[in-house]
Amino acid sequence: WSLGDFEIGAPLGRGKFGRVYLAREKTMHYMVALKTLYKVELVKGRVEKQVMREIEIQTHLKHPHILQLLTYFHDTKRIYLVLEFAARGELYKELKRQPDGRFNEHLSAKYTYQVADALEYCHKNDVIHRDIKPENLLLTYDGDIKLADFGWSVHAPSSKRFTLCGTLDYLPPEMVMGQTYDVYVDHWCLGILCYEFLAGKPPFLSDTQQETYTKIKTMYIQWSDKIKPGAKDLISKVTFMFHIFIL
Numbered sequence: 001w002s003l004g005d006f007e008i009g010a011p012l013g014r015g016k017f018g019r020v021y022l023a024r025e026k027t028m029h030y031m032v033a034l035k036t037l038y039k040v041e042l043v044k045g046r047v048e049k050q051v052m053r054e055i056e057i058q059t060h061l062k063h064p065h066i067l068q069l070l071t072y073f074h075d076t077k078r079i080y081l082v083l084e085f086a087a088r089g090e091l092y093k094e095l096k097r098q099p100d101g102r103f104n105e106h107l108s109a110k111y112t113y114q115v116a117d118a119l120e121y122c123h124k125n126d127v128i129h130r131d132i133k134p135e136n137l138l139l140t141y142d143g144d145i146k147l148a149d150f151g152w153s154v155h156a157p158s159s160k161r162f163t164l165c166g167t168l169d170y171l172p173p174e175m176v177m178g179q180t181y182d183v184y185v186d187h188w189c190l191g192i193l194c195y196e197f198l199a200g201k202p203p204f205l206s207d208t209q210q211e212t213y214t215k216i217k218t219m220y221i222q223w224s225d226k227i228k229p230g231a232k233d234l235i236s237k238v239t240f241m242f243h244i245f246i247l
């Protein structure tokens with residue numbers, strides 16, 4: 001494959017090391033998301049090995065709720081990733097578009113189930129995603145979840161520290177305390193994700209990072225009145241039971 005096989009369309013988003021464009025393969029008119037990574041940027045960011053590891057991980061992951069890396073190629077300046085196109089874009093935007101900023105129980109259950117399904121598959125393949133949050137979930141034309149952005153995935157178990165960036169709201173206690181962790185970090189995030197679907201905001205949201213840390217470490221959740229007993233029971237079990245077990 002090469003760039004000449006595609007017609008490039010609108011930009012879909014900007015990543016750290018490049019951009020994502022809507023593109024159409026010229027022969028079959030197949031729609032894809034074409035992500036460009038600048039080689040010089042990867043070398044400068046000293047992430048070329050990590051990107052190669054991500055490509056290695058993603059080419060072996062095939063699951064209906066994991067965004068497929070269809071193929072990749074490169075030219076002198078750039079690496080091109082041909083990714084599945086998810087026609088309804090970022091779930092995060094869909095969540096914010098809801099009248100009261102949250103999903104009803106039916107949609108929350110559907111999305112939580114589909115993410116859990118994708119995570120079970122990842123864990124069976126010894127991959128920890130580590131960065132489950134609405135921003136990393138995409139929606140297909142049929143409204144199904146595609147788990148994307150394995151920017152922080154590692155092979156389990158791992159004690160690999162990584163620089164904290166983006167939201168802390170999803171970090172489980174053992175990562176906040178820099179301990180070794182295992183696939184359970186994804187369970188924790190799944191519980192936080194389910195909470196955010198139902199309440200419209202993550203449970204440890206605070207004015208300061210320090211406050212968020214403290215709430216996470218003490219696992220202090222202020223249950224939103226929007227979360228019914230059944231959902232509260234599920235989230236507690238998915239999120240806290242494992243951590244009581246681990247800690």
Ligand SMILES: CC(C)CCNC(=O)Cn1cc(-c2ccc3c(-c4nc5ccccc5[nH]4)n[nH]c3c2)cn1
Pocket residue numbers: 012013015020033035051052054055056058067069081083084085086087088089090138148149150
């Ligand atoms: C190193 C490599 C193996 C990492 C591979 N994974 C990624 O690069 C993660 N990634 C996925 C994307 C991405 C971003 C947006 C889309 C979209 C998409 N569809 C949209 C519809 C409407 C508005 C925006 C949309 N974005 N479909 N597929 C995508 C894929 C960007 N980075």
